[in-house]
Amino acid sequence: MSDASVITAAPAGMAGADPVAAASGRALAERVEQLAQRYPDDVGRVIGLLNDVQDECGYLPEEALRAIADLCDVSFEELVASARFFKTLSTEPVGKVVIEVCDGTACHTQGAVRLAQTMADKLGIEVGQTTPDGLFTLRLVHCVGACSVAPVAVVAGAAYGRVKPSDADGVIEHAHAALEEVDRRGE
Numbered sequence: 001m002s003d004a005s006v007i008t009a010a011p012a013g014m015a016g017a018d019p020v021a022a023a024s025g026r027a028l029a030e031r032v033e034q035l036a037q038r039y040p041d042d043v044g045r046v047i048g049l050l051n052d053v054q055d056e057c058g059y060l061p062e063e064a065l066r067a068i069a070d071l072c073d074v075s076f077e078e079l080v081a082s083a084r085f086f087k088t089l090s091t092e093p094v095g096k097v098v099i100e101v102c103d104g105t106a107c108h109t110q111g112a113v114r115l116a117q118t119m120a121d122k123l124g125i126e127v128g129q130t131t132p133d134g135l136f137t138l139r140l141v142h143c144v145g146a147c148s149v150a151p152v153a154v155v156a157g158a159a160y161g162r163v164k165p166s167d168a169d170g171v172i173e174h175a176h177a178a179l180e181e182v183d184r185r186g187e
């Protein structure tokens, strides 16, 4: 990349940082119950739980969605429809390496959507999708806490600041390097 720079370790939600994804449906339901303790009031519980599970699993497993629906007394179908409405949530499993483009306010105003679209075009997918080979997922996420160097992209644990659409190839190169590391570790 040109003047884009690595700025920090990644926030939650990366492939490999996944304490829940391999759990059974029952364990997922128990985890959802634990997370629900963060939301003693009904207000914000549904979206809070969706975001929490997304952060922990990297996507929203069906078992977790069913647990949230039961807990919040909403229909599973309504919950799935709601989850699909938000671009930062995914009901599909993620690829081996997740590429995230921050779409918080600072990054959005600095062209995050155009950046994400450029990367999507190069990967041959839409934003929010996983490549057909299951290797890379590209998605928009909430603020990752590095607004001063917006726009920010996060690749498998490393965040890059001041990333321009012309840096898209460089970001994807980092994703390929991350994939080699994942494969080397046998994940």
Ligand code: FES
Pocket: 102, 103, 104, 105, 106, 107, 108, 142, 143, 144, 145, 146, 147, 148, 150, 151, 152
């Ligand atoms: S808005 Fe992108 S890092 Fe805060």
